[in-house]
Amino acid sequence: MIRLNLVLLVAVLASAFYLVHTQYESRRLYTAIDRAQAQSRKLESEHEQLQVQKRAQATPSRVQQLATRQLDMRPVTPGITEYVVLPASATTPAEPTR
Incomplete structure:
Protein backbone atom coordinates (compact mmCIF):
# COMPACT_ATOMS: atom_id res chain seq x y z
CA MET A 1 0.00 0.00 0.00
CA ILE A 2 2.88 2.37 0.76
CA ARG A 3 4.33 1.85 -2.72
CA LEU A 4 1.02 2.73 -4.34
CA ASN A 5 0.78 5.86 -2.20
CA LEU A 6 4.34 6.86 -3.18
CA VAL A 7 3.61 6.29 -6.86
CA LEU A 8 0.44 8.37 -6.64
CA LEU A 9 2.31 11.12 -4.73
CA VAL A 10 5.00 11.23 -7.41
CA ALA A 11 2.30 11.38 -10.13
CA VAL A 12 0.52 14.26 -8.36
CA LEU A 13 3.78 16.17 -7.90
CA LYS A 42 3.59 51.26 -33.96
CA LEU A 43 4.91 50.16 -37.35
CA GLU A 44 1.50 50.68 -38.94
CA SER A 45 1.39 54.21 -37.55
CA GLU A 46 4.89 54.95 -38.87
CA HIS A 47 3.91 53.55 -42.26
CA GLU A 48 0.91 55.87 -42.45
CA GLN A 49 3.09 58.85 -41.49
CA LEU A 50 5.62 57.94 -44.19
CA GLN A 51 2.84 57.63 -46.77
CA VAL A 52 1.63 61.14 -45.88
CA GLN A 53 5.18 62.49 -46.14
CA LYS A 54 5.67 60.75 -49.48
CA ARG A 55 2.48 62.30 -50.87
CA ALA A 56 3.57 65.73 -49.59
CA GLN A 57 6.98 65.38 -51.27
CA ALA A 58 5.52 64.28 -54.59
CA THR A 59 3.12 67.16 -55.20
CA PRO A 60 3.47 68.66 -58.69
CA SER A 61 4.35 72.10 -57.37
CA ARG A 62 7.17 70.69 -55.22
CA VAL A 63 8.55 68.62 -58.11
CA GLN A 64 8.49 71.67 -60.38
CA GLN A 65 10.16 73.78 -57.70
CA LEU A 66 12.96 71.21 -57.24
CA ALA A 67 13.41 70.85 -60.99
CA THR A 68 13.74 74.61 -61.36
CA ARG A 69 16.07 75.19 -58.41
CA GLN A 70 18.32 72.16 -58.26
CA LEU A 71 18.34 70.91 -61.85
CA ASP A 72 18.10 74.28 -63.63
CA MET A 73 15.20 72.98 -65.71
CA ARG A 74 12.65 75.28 -67.28
CA PRO A 75 9.26 74.78 -68.94
CA VAL A 76 9.22 73.90 -72.62
CA THR A 77 8.44 76.73 -75.01
CA PRO A 78 8.31 76.67 -78.82
CA GLY A 79 11.20 79.15 -78.92
CA ILE A 80 13.66 76.71 -77.37
CA THR A 81 12.35 73.50 -78.89
CA GLU A 82 14.73 71.71 -81.24
CA TYR A 83 13.25 69.42 -83.87
CA VAL A 84 15.29 66.45 -85.06
CA VAL A 85 14.83 65.39 -88.66
CA LEU A 86 15.75 61.86 -89.62
CA PRO A 87 17.57 61.38 -92.94
CA ALA A 88 15.53 59.72 -95.69
CA SER A 89 17.62 56.53 -95.59
CA ALA A 90 16.75 56.00 -91.92
CA THR A 91 13.01 56.03 -92.61
CA THR A 92 13.06 53.23 -95.21
CA PRO A 93 12.97 49.73 -93.80
CA ALA A 94 16.12 47.66 -94.16
CA GLU A 95 16.09 44.71 -96.53
CA PRO A 96 15.76 41.34 -94.82
CA THR A 97 18.90 39.24 -94.71
CA ARG A 98 18.87 35.85 -96.33
Missing part, protein backbone atom coordinates in the same frame (compact mmCIF):
# COMPACT_ATOMS: atom_id res chain seq x y z
CA ALA A 14 4.76 15.63 -11.53
CA SER A 15 1.38 16.82 -12.77
CA ALA A 16 1.56 19.86 -10.44
CA PHE A 17 5.00 20.81 -11.75
CA TYR A 18 3.80 20.32 -15.31
CA LEU A 19 0.75 22.52 -14.63
CA VAL A 20 2.91 25.30 -13.17
CA HIS A 21 5.30 25.08 -16.12
CA THR A 22 2.40 25.20 -18.61
CA GLN A 23 0.90 28.27 -16.92
CA TYR A 24 4.28 30.01 -16.95
CA GLU A 25 4.74 29.29 -20.66
CA SER A 26 1.21 30.51 -21.35
CA ARG A 27 1.85 33.81 -19.59
CA ARG A 28 5.20 34.23 -21.34
CA LEU A 29 3.65 33.61 -24.76
CA TYR A 30 0.73 35.95 -24.03
CA THR A 31 3.20 38.70 -23.10
CA ALA A 32 5.16 38.08 -26.30
CA ILE A 33 1.96 38.30 -28.39
CA ASP A 34 1.01 41.54 -26.66
CA ARG A 35 4.45 43.03 -27.36
CA ALA A 36 4.27 41.96 -31.01
CA GLN A 37 0.83 43.51 -31.42
CA ALA A 38 2.05 46.78 -29.88
CA GLN A 39 5.01 46.81 -32.25
CA SER A 40 2.68 46.08 -35.15
CA ARG A 41 0.50 49.06 -34.24
